[in-house]
Structure formats: structure tokens, C-alpha cells
Amino acid sequence: MSRPAMLTVDDDPAVSRAVARDLRRKYGEQFQIVRASSGDEGLAALREIKLRGGRVAVLLADYRMPQMSGIEFLEQAMDLFPNARRALLTAYADTDAAIQAINVVDVDHYLLKPWDPPEEKLYPVVDALVEAWKAAPDREVSEIKVVGHRLSAPSWKLRDFLAANLVPYRWFTVDDPEGQRLLDAAGVGREAVPLIVTADGRPLAAPSKAELAAAVGLSTEASQDFYDLVIVGGGPAGLGAAVYGASEGLRTVLLERRATGGQAGQSSRIENYLGFPDGVSGSQLTERARRQAGRLGAEMLTTRDVTAIEARGSARVVRFGDGSEISAHTVILATGVSYRPLQCPGAADLTGRGVYYGSTVTEGAACKDSDVYIVGGANSAGQAAVFFSQYARSVTIVIRGESLERSMSYYLIQQLGAIENVSVRTCTEVVGAHGDGRLESLTLRCSNDGTHDRVEAGYMFVFIGAEPRTDWLGDAVARDSRGFVCTGPDLMLDGKRPSGWDRDRDPYHLETSVPGIFAAGDVRSNSVKRVASAVGEGAMAVTLVHRYLEAQ
Structure with a gap:
């Protein structure tokens, strides 16, 4: 946990240095001492601390300053850190005004300048302020912070994206006092929500998924132009293929448009998966598989929406929505299925709102x-x-x-x-x-x-009408009447190989109508819709990838 701050604001450089020096001498090991030469500069420092999730224990402000007085500064500072203890630095002539200010902005104390010796005139007052703050301190929030409307589809989609990618965050509604303080610190209004404040204090108003993914440290860009294996989809089948592909030395990249885990990753409890006698949540299983694939060398990219695939000579090319592309010797399609929208009045308008x-x-x-x-x-x-x-x-x-x-x-x-x-x-x-x-x-x-x-x-x-998201494939590979990808024996009509097949062999069991492009998991026609079978097909597809590469 980082040290809480003590902030001093004084427009007199000599006084500012002196108070910071004396505070640092006694409190420097426990607190971060921050100096500001004006009220505006002090508020800017407080906004940065707020966005970074830090804490402020004590505020010391000079009573007489141009543009913004110490009272005005403390009044605005309370909106950001209401639990910080507050004191005014004042000359003897302003004592009466300082005392009156205690009732105006709830100032805890005032200090007369000069305060020599500090052991008698400064430290006892600051000690009391620190003790009062410790009784009800601000809580440090180092996670990503999200501010939004409780019943808002954009806010829900953003929160759901973070949760699905196992990114910890703290949620505040615009009606929460702390939510409003974060909006004020970021300098935006309620119309800018959902607002994301990253762990390093950077505010993002209504970011796209790609912007959000990059901000929270998720990989979005490929490190190479050419791979041995590209896996499209990060559900159980895709993760299984990534683990086995990387472990067997293939240069492997997994592409996921939303979050790894697929529908299985959303399951609160899976109790019939081999090796977990007490059950396992979908998110736990997904996180273990993701870490395992990464440790073995697989590259995983999120928020990458694949829009087309084609055979270009011996290469298999995958194109993204932004027009960029990557190539590989082989591709495994593991895009799974998605739930069909409920076709009844009112359902579309209330999506994300119940x-x-x-x-x-x-x-x-x-x-x-x-x-x-x-x-x-x-x-x-x-x-x-x-x-x-x-x-x-x-x-x-x-x-x-x-x-x-x-x-x-x-x-x-x-x-x-x-x-x-x-x-x-x-x-x-x-x-x-x-x-x-x-x-x-x-x-x-x-x-x-x-x-x-x-x-x-x-x-x-x-949870109805699971449909494959395969429209983007167009006529590139054969699909059945419901859009599921046909593979292996299902391609052999009347014992004949599929149209355009250019190999002197039948398609492998999980191979599509294009040599070198395979399908695994729920997206495949006639597959068993279970987590274990999807993982098994992902592993089996890698075995067939090896067989394909050896025959090249």
C-alpha cells in the first residue's frame, strides 16, 4: 500500500519550503509530503491522487492567497477527499477570520505563522489531525475504477467485459459520492459515463473495448506477421488448442474478440469436468487454461474481431475488422456459439437493464x-x-x-x-x-x-437458441444449414471429396473444406456440446495440424 499524502498549499515559496521541510522531518517515513504553490495547483495534485486511488490524510492551506483563498481551496478539496483533516495557516492578524472559517468549511484547526519551534507549535496539531484521520481514513483503491449508471447497457457491457477478462475493478454509480468525486477529478460530467480510471490514474470516458483492453494491459496486437497456427476463438476448444499447440513447439496465436472462456467461462459452477471432484467455476477453469497457454508460449490477443479468412497459396490468412491481417500455415476455428436474441416485445430495449x-x-x-x-x-x-x-x-x-x-x-x-x-x-x-x-x-x-x-x-x-457466429466465413468454408462448420466425414457426400479440394487424400476428421483450416468445439457441425469434448477436440485438432504440416 502506498503512503498517504500530506498536502501543503502556500503561495510564499519560503513558507512552503519551511512547512514541507518540517513535515518531512517527522512524518516523511509514513506520509508522502506534497507541496503546491496555489489553490489550483493543489486541486490538480488532489485530482491526480484521487484518480490513482491514493489517500490524503492532512491538508494545510495558507489563509491568504491570490486567485483562490485557503478557505476556498479547502472547500473544494472536501469534495475530493472528505475524510482528510484540514488546517489553515494564518498570520496573527487573521486569527478571527480563521476561527470563523472553522464553522464555514469544517476546518479542524488553524496554525499561526511562524510556528517555531515545530516540536511545540506544529507537530502536536498535526499529530492530532493524523490521529483523527486514522480513526476514519480514506481507503486506498488501487484497482481499476468504473463509474456509470446502474441500469445502463453501455455501463453493463463495460463491466461485463472486465469481469469476463478477470480484470479486478471497483464499481461506483454516478449517484455514489465517491463516483461523483471521480467524475470531478477527471473533469467530466455524467454524460461522459461510463468512465474508466486506470490503476495509474488515467481517465477514459466511454472507451471502446480495444481502448479498454490496451489500458488494462490485455494484449491486442500480434508480435509477428506469420505463425504456424492461428486459433480463432478463446473458449475451451481454443484454449485447449493453444495449450497443446504451444507445448508442441508451434508458433501459436489465439484471437478472441471479447474474452477467453466463451460460454463456459461464464458458468458459475462446472461439476462434471474431469479432475475437479468439488467442481470448478468457469472463470477459474478459464484463468488456469489461459495462464497455462501463456506459460507454454502461446500468444493471446483480445478485442480482435476476425472478419474473413482465405487461402493464399500455402498460407492461411486471417483478416481483422480494421483491415489488418496475419498469416499462418494452419488455422483452427473455435468460435463456439452465442445465444439467440429473445424475439419478443420489449426484450431488445431492456437488454442490459434487467x-x-x-x-x-x-x-x-x-x-x-x-x-x-x-x-x-x-x-x-x-x-x-x-x-x-x-x-x-x-x-x-x-x-x-x-x-x-x-x-x-x-x-x-x-x-x-x-x-x-x-x-x-x-x-x-x-x-x-x-x-x-x-x-x-x-x-x-x-x-x-x-x-x-x-x-x-x-x-x-x-440461454436459448445457441447459434454459431460464422456469418463472417461467407463461402470460404462449407457450413451446414444452421451455420455450423462441416468437417471430415460430413464433407464426403456420396463418397466424394468437397468441391475445390486439392489434396490427394480425404479431409482429416476435424478439417474443413479448405485444407489446413480445422474446426473444433461447439462451432463444428454435429459436435458434442460439452466442455470436456471441446477441450478434447482442441487438442485433437493440433494433432491433425501436425499431420498436415508433415505432409506439406
């Missing part, structure tokens, strides 16, 4: 005493229901089918049955979302009799 897609752990505590609805019946929905049941008054799973048995693992069904505040509504779908600025209620329709039911709802999390 309606969310996938499980967002950032909203866990906010669901306290609320009625939560989970739409979907797969494992991800069940895991989310278990998680939110810890906070919510009630959790209701809404499914169109007659039971959970067809889509959810047995262990999860058993868990949910034992949780008192979790219930399941079968043969039901959401046909309306309502609320003024935030989700307040839902309209549910029973498919058996067509009846409608209006229910109160504070939050709705949607």
Missing part, C-alpha cells in the same frame, strides 16, 4: 431480493439458476419442453430440485418484457392452453 444473455456474475449481488427468470433448459441455464438462487428471492426456469431431462445433466436436475427458491415452468415461453427504464415484469404464455400470465421480474437471463 435482460441479459448468458450468465453474468457481475449481477449476482444486485439480484438480492429480486425475482429472477432463467430462460432455457441446458446445463448453462441450470448452473445459472443455482448461482442466482444464492441471492434472489426466487428463481424460475422457463422452458418450452415438458421437462428438463432431455437437455440438462442429471446432477444439475437433482441440485435444482433441492433448492427451495428454484422452480420450473414447463411448456412456457416468454412473449413480452415490460418496464420503464428497467425490467419490471414478463408476460408468459403456456403452450398447452394458450393462456397468458403477467409476472413480476427484476432480472431475466436468456
Whole structure:
């Protein structure tokens, strides 16, 4: 933890040096002594300390200064550091005015100039100020700070991005006193939110994901132009491929447009993954895999939106949204799937304001005493229901089918049955979302009799219609009617190799219609939608990459 500051403000250079010297002599080991020659300079120093997450214990300001008096300075300083102890430096002639100022801006003390000897006239006063501050100190905040509106889609997206990338941050709403102080320190108004203040004190108003990623230390630029293996997508399949590719000596880069982990990374608890008898959260599993891949030498880039892929001679070229590109001998597509938007009135307008897609752990505590609805019946929905049941008054799973048995693992069904505040509504779908600025209620329709039911709802999390995000592929590789990438045997229609195939062999099991481009995990047609199988396919794809490279 860094040392808290003592700030002195005096426009007389001799007095300023003297007070700083005397304070440094006794308090220099415990406190950082900061000098300013004017009120404006002092406020600028305080804003920088605030943005860096530091603390201020004591403020000493000269009573008479041009442009801004000591009283005016302390009054504005209180907005930034309300817990700092305050004292005025004043001449004997201004004693009455200084005493009156104690009632105006809650000044704790005043000091007469000169204060020689400091052991008698300065240190006892400062000791008392320090003791009073220690009783209720400012808390140092070294993490990234986020200021935004509680029910705002841009603020939620930014927080969700940080949480998904396991970047620690502290959240303040614009209505929090500390949130307003951060806005003031950054010199921006409420219209600039969401505001990010980096750990080194740099403010960013409404940054893009790429700007945010760079600011918090995530890699966004490739270190090379050519690799042995490019992996598109950072879910379990992509991370599995990165670990095995890097461990076997391939120059490997993983490209992720949002955050590593994919849908599995959002899971609050995965209890059927081999080797974790007590279960493991998706974020823990993701972080371990990410660190393992990095330690083995894989390069990982975030906020890189891949928009096209092509074969260019023996190279496989991946193009980004900004027009740049990187090349490799081989590519593994591991982009997974995303949840389909709920097609009902009100859902789009309330996204980020009570309606969310996938499980967002950032909203866990906010669901306290609320009625939560989970739409979907797969494992991800069940895991989310278990998680939110810890906070919510009630959790209701809404499914169109007659039971959970067809889509959810047995262990999860058993868990949910034992949780008192979790219930399941079968043969039901959401046909309306309502609320003024935030989700307040839902309209549910029973498919058996067509009846409608209006229910109160504070939050709705949607886990339906997992679709592959493969439109960017165009005609580059063969896909099935739902957009999933076809590989291996699925490409062999009537025993014939795919059109344009230029190899004297059949496609390898996970190879696409373009030699050297492979697919693994949920994005692949007819794949098993489980974390373990995705990791296994990622590893298997690397084995086939080696086979492909050896045949070149």
C-alpha cells in the first residue's frame, strides 16, 4: 500500500519550503509530503491522487492567497477527499477570520505563522489531525475504477467485459459520492459515463473495448506477421488448442474478440469436468487454461474481431475488422456459439437493464431480493439458476419442453430440485418484457392452453437458441444449414471429396473444406456440446495440424 499524502498549499515559496521541510522531518517515513504553490495547483495534485486511488490524510492551506483563498481551496478539496483533516495557516492578524472559517468549511484547526519551534507549535496539531484521520481514513483503491449508471447497457457491457477478462475493478454509480468525486477529478460530467480510471490514474470516458483492453494491459496486437497456427476463438476448444499447440513447439496465436472462456467461462459452477471432484467455476477453469497457454508460449490477443479468412497459396490468412491481417500455415476455428436474441416485445430495449444473455456474475449481488427468470433448459441455464438462487428471492426456469431431462445433466436436475427458491415452468415461453427504464415484469404464455400470465421480474437471463457466429466465413468454408462448420466425414457426400479440394487424400476428421483450416468445439457441425469434448477436440485438432504440416 502506498503512503498517504500530506498536502501543503502556500503561495510564499519560503513558507512552503519551511512547512514541507518540517513535515518531512517527522512524518516523511509514513506520509508522502506534497507541496503546491496555489489553490489550483493543489486541486490538480488532489485530482491526480484521487484518480490513482491514493489517500490524503492532512491538508494545510495558507489563509491568504491570490486567485483562490485557503478557505476556498479547502472547500473544494472536501469534495475530493472528505475524510482528510484540514488546517489553515494564518498570520496573527487573521486569527478571527480563521476561527470563523472553522464553522464555514469544517476546518479542524488553524496554525499561526511562524510556528517555531515545530516540536511545540506544529507537530502536536498535526499529530492530532493524523490521529483523527486514522480513526476514519480514506481507503486506498488501487484497482481499476468504473463509474456509470446502474441500469445502463453501455455501463453493463463495460463491466461485463472486465469481469469476463478477470480484470479486478471497483464499481461506483454516478449517484455514489465517491463516483461523483471521480467524475470531478477527471473533469467530466455524467454524460461522459461510463468512465474508466486506470490503476495509474488515467481517465477514459466511454472507451471502446480495444481502448479498454490496451489500458488494462490485455494484449491486442500480434508480435509477428506469420505463425504456424492461428486459433480463432478463446473458449475451451481454443484454449485447449493453444495449450497443446504451444507445448508442441508451434508458433501459436489465439484471437478472441471479447474474452477467453466463451460460454463456459461464464458458468458459475462446472461439476462434471474431469479432475475437479468439488467442481470448478468457469472463470477459474478459464484463468488456469489461459495462464497455462501463456506459460507454454502461446500468444493471446483480445478485442480482435476476425472478419474473413482465405487461402493464399500455402498460407492461411486471417483478416481483422480494421483491415489488418496475419498469416499462418494452419488455422483452427473455435468460435463456439452465442445465444439467440429473445424475439419478443420489449426484450431488445431492456437488454442490459434487467435482460441479459448468458450468465453474468457481475449481477449476482444486485439480484438480492429480486425475482429472477432463467430462460432455457441446458446445463448453462441450470448452473445459472443455482448461482442466482444464492441471492434472489426466487428463481424460475422457463422452458418450452415438458421437462428438463432431455437437455440438462442429471446432477444439475437433482441440485435444482433441492433448492427451495428454484422452480420450473414447463411448456412456457416468454412473449413480452415490460418496464420503464428497467425490467419490471414478463408476460408468459403456456403452450398447452394458450393462456397468458403477467409476472413480476427484476432480472431475466436468456440461454436459448445457441447459434454459431460464422456469418463472417461467407463461402470460404462449407457450413451446414444452421451455420455450423462441416468437417471430415460430413464433407464426403456420396463418397466424394468437397468441391475445390486439392489434396490427394480425404479431409482429416476435424478439417474443413479448405485444407489446413480445422474446426473444433461447439462451432463444428454435429459436435458434442460439452466442455470436456471441446477441450478434447482442441487438442485433437493440433494433432491433425501436425499431420498436415508433415505432409506439406
